[in-house]
Amino acid sequence: MYAAWYDTSGPARDVLRTGHLPTPTPHEGEVLVQVKASGINPSDYKRRGAAQVPSESRVRTVPHSDGSGVVVEVGDGVDPSWVGRSVWMWNAVNRNGYAAPQPREWGTAAEFVALPVTCVSALPDGTSFATGACLGVPAFTAYAAVFAEGPVKGRTVLVQGGAGAVGELAVQFAAQAGATVIATVSSDGKAQRARDAGAHHVVNYRERDVVAAVRAVAPTGVDRVIEVDFAANIRADAEMIQPYGVIASYSSTSAPEPPLPYYALQYKGVSIRTIQVFTMPASLRTAAVEAITTNLKNRTLRPTIAASFPLDRIAQAHELAESRPNGNVVLSL
Numbered sequence: 001m002y003a004a005w006y007d008t009s010g011p012a013r014d015v016l017r018t019g020h021l022p023t024p025t026p027h028e029g030e031v032l033v034q035v036k037a038s039g040i041n042p043s044d045y046k047r048r049g050a051a052q053v054p055s056e057s058r059v060r061t062v063p064h065s066d067g068s069g070v071v072v073e074v075g076d077g078v079d080p081s082w083v084g085r086s087v088w089m090w091n092a093v094n095r096n097g098y099a100a101p102q103p104r105e106w107g108t109a110a111e112f113v114a115l116p117v118t119c120v121s122a123l124p125d126g127t128s129f130a131t132g133a134c135l136g137v138p139a140f141t142a143y144a145a146v147f148a149e150g151p152v153k154g155r156t157v158l159v160q161g162g163a164g165a166v167g168e169l170a171v172q173f174a175a176q177a178g179a180t181v182i183a184t185v186s187s188d189g190k191a192q193r194a195r196d197a198g199a200h201h202v203v204n205y206r207e208r209d210v211v212a213a214v215r216a217v218a219p220t221g222v223d224r225v226i227e228v229d230f231a232a233n234i235r236a237d238a239e240m241i242q243p244y245g246v247i248a249s250y251s252s253t254s255a256p257e258p259p260l261p262y263y264a265l266q267y268k269g270v271s272i273r274t275i276q277v278f279t280m281p282a283s284l285r286t287a288a289v290e291a292i293t294t295n296l297k298n299r300t301l302r303p304t305i306a307a308s309f310p311l312d313r314i315a316q317a318h319e320l321a322e323s324r325p326n327g328n329v330v331l332s333l
Helices: 042-048 136-147 165-176 188-197 210-217 230-240 262-266 282-297 311-322
Strands: 002-005 017-020 030-040 067-074 086-089 112-116 120-122 156-159 180-185 201-204 222-227 241-249 271-274 305-310 328-332
Touching (some): 017 311, 030 086, 030 311, 136 241, 165 282, 201 210, 210 230, 230 241, 305 311
Parallel strands (some): 222 241, 241 271
Antiparallel strands (some): 030 067, 030 328, 086 120
């Protein structure tokens, strides 16, 4: 089968290769999926470029955790009715280190992938494979950030980075659930993307004072903040959150060990929740799958796709994804 892989860290065009590898066989509890689309997340290109991981400790890695396709074979213990179903999938690449005895370093950037049946869900009729490839990491993260602390109906939710892959879906989830949604963005194009997702108020942080703009909408503060860069925004978040509000953060790109304005948060009794999608508890993941499926059927979960590339142009696809385009980047197989 045709596949892409890397076996050392570095820039996309230096380390990504394409060619033929053996087609995997599904083991007990697994399904074999013929991949139709493969999604690229920041975790995928960051992992590929992780210079801190010695190259000699790498195993051959077929990248990408998320994707969609059609089940063509099942392993022992799996209901045969899965065969022929269109599915979306997640956690295709095992995150358990690089030197595991039997590492699963086989993601969705290949014509076929075998993975546990617990990591796939039926793709609703009318949902494109490209959309299915954009759900795993972004949709699970967005769901947990919005709902892990309970319903948001009647509440005010601030989505920092409301036009990102996670932010866009967080806006859609929160708006559909009855929240008043404020989104921050960095350009006019991204402002429109956030509005199309359902944001009631949009703030371009390059042009306006975010704290003043948010306070104009929510004078007593927002109930919940969905945070894309904890280090960059925590001081502003502490000003904008209302007493006993929740800050749900899924990244701290600008600084991995940020200083914390402790008393500004403690005086308000603020809760900080961090989101880690790859280790999400089963109960939360089950609830997320149900919500994602319902919203897909209702056409209310709509990730924006900026570009699609064939598998043999994976290096260009990674480079575009790393440039933070206004939408998701996928591979079509």
